[in-house]
Amino acid sequence: MINKIVPSIEQALAGTPDGAVVAIGGFGTAGIPAELIDGLIAQGARDLTLVNNNAGNAEHGIAALLKTGRVRKIICSFPRQADSYVFDELYRSGKLELELVPQGNLAERLRAAGAGIGAFFTPTGYGTELALKADGTPKETREIDGRHYVLEYPIRPDLSLIRAERGDRWGNLTYRKAARNFGPVMAMAAKRTVATVHEVVELGQLDPETIVTPGIFVHQVVLIERVVTQAGGIKA
């Protein structure tokens, strides 16, 4: 019997090695796998490379993980926030490497990893500072049908941590509203994907027409409690 349901976050994240590349879903308040990030902090892996759209807020979630000093590098599109002071301090003092990636290239580099694409030409970033490699030399470019493109390579995380809504023991997932964001591409990109869900259902109870992430991309599913605001919305 295939059963990807794991009883605890601790069990799901056990054995995460030092040096792992970890993709973490979420955009703004939506889809951040807060419980899994806390679990990764407790698990204690060091020398991590994180992949996320942002670089943490205040001192919770990713910011708390950065504050432990266990992150070597972050690959993201928008680190600067009003309350990203933990990142700002580490970045300015040279303790944290930043690879800044246009948001669409970030999503596509993850998708490419999941789809087995070796590299792809993207128009985004052509002629900009972000078409340079870390050493300052230009990335490969090509003109195709009169348009200019930059060659970008996949990002293949060792581990993806995502927040979904409902799941079953085969790992099939649905999401809630705009909390979907990076979840599906991070799930397909990683060697191992751990998803939290707010409801575990029997096989067949997710409408097969509306499963967003098929279970083949998911390795472990952990049930967590839903946090409901007074408005009925889902709190960050």
Next chain:
Amino acid sequence: MSYTRRTKDQLAARVAQDIPEGATVNLGIGMPTTVGNHIPASREVLLHSENGILGMGPAPAAGQEDYDLINAGKQPVTLLAGGAYFHHADSFAMMRGGHLDICVLGAFQVSATGDLANWHTGEPGAVPAVGGAMDLAIGAKQTWVMMDLLTKQGQSKVVSACTYPITGLACVKRIYSDLGTLACTPQGLKIIDLVPGLSLEELSRIIGLPIAA
């Protein structure tokens, strides 16, 4: 002759006036977001949000916020009937694949031929952040910039060549500003409209560049 600058509301209304019925539009964070408030209810316009929403509706009533339903600026929004959710790779395929009719962005600088600089000041110690700006700038069928024409120090943000780091080359088609509306063309600037009382010669003098009539 004296002239009056467009207020932020008037500028947003001026941009909204040019968004046609049936258009699919991405409004950038900050000032461009306010354009949505000026699209007449009689006109059906689909708003796209980079974080996976098409058919985005206005802000919810107080107390009705759902933090799984936010816009690119991380503010709570709503979904119109017929709206859809999708993941990030699909959302940016809509941008880069040329499926959006118009995007409206803010800018630090725009060159006369439409180069855009809006993501990074390049100053020492500044934390860079790009988000979806580069994908939007080069992906939409038309990229419009909305900004005050002058910096707080009185320098023109419309320039012959951008000195701030570039977001996209030759991507801006129109500049909507507090003093008038300009087209960026391979030959340089062309006037679309001026605020009442401002002459083309005076605007050209303020910008420091020729503007074709």
